[in-house]
Amino acid sequence: MQHDPLESETGFAGLGLRAELLRALTTLGYEEPTPIQQEAIPPLVAGNDLVGQAATGTGKTAAFALPLLQTLTPARRDAGPVALVLVPTRELAEQVSQAVHRYGRDLGVRVLPVYGGQPIGRQLQALSRGVDVVVGTPGRVLDHIERGTLKLGDIRTVVLDEADEMLDMGFAEDIEAILAETPDTRQTVLFSATMPPRIDSIARRHLREPVRITMGRKGVEPGEMPLVRQSAYLVARPHRAAALGRILDVEAPTSAIVFCRTREEVDQVTETLNGRGYRAEALHGGMSQDQRDRVMNRLRAGTTELLVATDVAARGLDVEQLTHVINFNVPAAPESYVHRIGRVGRAGREGSAITLAEPREQRMLKAIERLTGQRITLEKLPTVTDLRARRLELTRTSLQASIENDDLEKFRVVLDSLTGEFDVEDIALAAIKLLHEAAGGDVDEDEIPAPAPPSESRRAQGRDRDRDPRQGGRGRPSNAGATRLFFGIGRRAGVRPQDLVGAIAGESGLNVREIGAIQITDRFSLVEVPEPAADMVINAMQQAMIRGRRAAVRRERSGR
Structure with missing residues (x-):
């Protein structure tokens, strides 16, 4: 019988979690605790306050969500939440809320995300029906407290997730006001990627003899890292x-x-x-x-x-x-x-x-x-244009290999029968088209949108409690504000989109997010940049090397 980490004393079962949570973890496919989960869950299940230094991606959501669900009474009907999780952004509120819901499905957990930019009426209805766990941004949580729609008298656990981010966004006063509304007997959990003095100050004021966990970063010895x-x-x-x-x-x-x-x-x-x-x-x-x-x-x-x-x-x-x-x-x-x-x-x-x-x-x-x-x-x-270029390159490679290695003489009768009626070049192009389509053909996909930078999301959400966050993020410049530059180097020199982006950003200092569409042909490339930066990029690239070569750079001539 195969070993199952969930059933071993070193797996999740060894952390003292109830059966409903273990079943949920099995269903979700979790195989064993991450280091932060292994360290944090036992003291939290035991009721201790905790300060954890851990970055995003370490599994800390489960590290605090599983213990707060551990003591949840199934089928609660009273209205007041027993757990409150404060997070810096609406995206994180949604992610944490979804995770708590998945882990607590067998317990019937009622979890509600609250944040600005979402209709407050929907949140009011959910709060009036009763919730077990509230996950929210400090601004919107404080709004509900001031309206009298969120009462924290029954709170048993408060989690401050990504506390340093919340302080950077100016939520310090809101956090203090929210904590003042919760019982002194609560369990308080604080997670932060960094531990500046003001985070330590919050921990000293609001946590009682907390267990402290720092996920260590042992260095790698020289020679241990592969050349990759x-x-x-x-x-x-x-x-x-x-x-x-x-x-x-x-x-x-x-x-x-x-x-x-x-x-x-x-x-x-x-x-x-x-x-x-x-x-x-x-x-x-x-x-x-x-x-x-x-x-x-x-x-x-x-x-x-x-x-x-x-x-x-x-x-x-x-x-x-x-x-x-x-x-x-x-x-x-x-x-x-x-x-x-x-x-x-x-x-x-x-x-x-x-x-x-x-x-x-x-x-x-x-x-x-x-x-x-x-x-x-x-x-x-890679863009759709990049992918199309790559597939054409694979078609070219297949043809080259066939010309160099295959016995083609038996197909000459087909060629001879067509040359009397069609131009040899047209015959070759038709054959290439058939080969290309047989290998998958042109790409018919939508572009993948660039993600909004975290800084844009934070600025939009920091103190704006009720308005929709500002739309931001990396994207191509609009045609009205962009111009295309001609680079006298292309696919025959092995140029890839990342080579052009790296050279432009490295030599001119232009932010990579401002570089737009890239088109690479056999002999030249066209790159879209903001019009105000065009001359600066051209000047910076005059002596630059791309794939070991210097390339002429100028504005694209009209009529190309």
């Missing part, structure tokens, strides 16, 4: 699966592992990739040993291109031909990142490590960089 190209793409959560497919299409790995956090996520990603035409196999703790052995045999034999796995299932894996490791989300601990990417770049072979991250997870990427002493390059997500 490390990059990351910032993608909003709803578009991660589409972004993964786009990246795989462009990267075209020979053999890759895609790491996910849970069994459920593994199954969803595997299904998505197979629907895109890849040969992907799932590997997680919910599979029998025989099933796992069959999957690994197919990967080693080359009949499977992609392995989608959890960390637990992938322990001890050693696959010689791996070219890529892809993190579907930022690993829960920087040390996990090091273990994952150590599977490529061995014995002098080249390898790539790619991570998909939400904008707010950039702190976690910085923590990984500090641990490894190596830079993770932020790349621009």
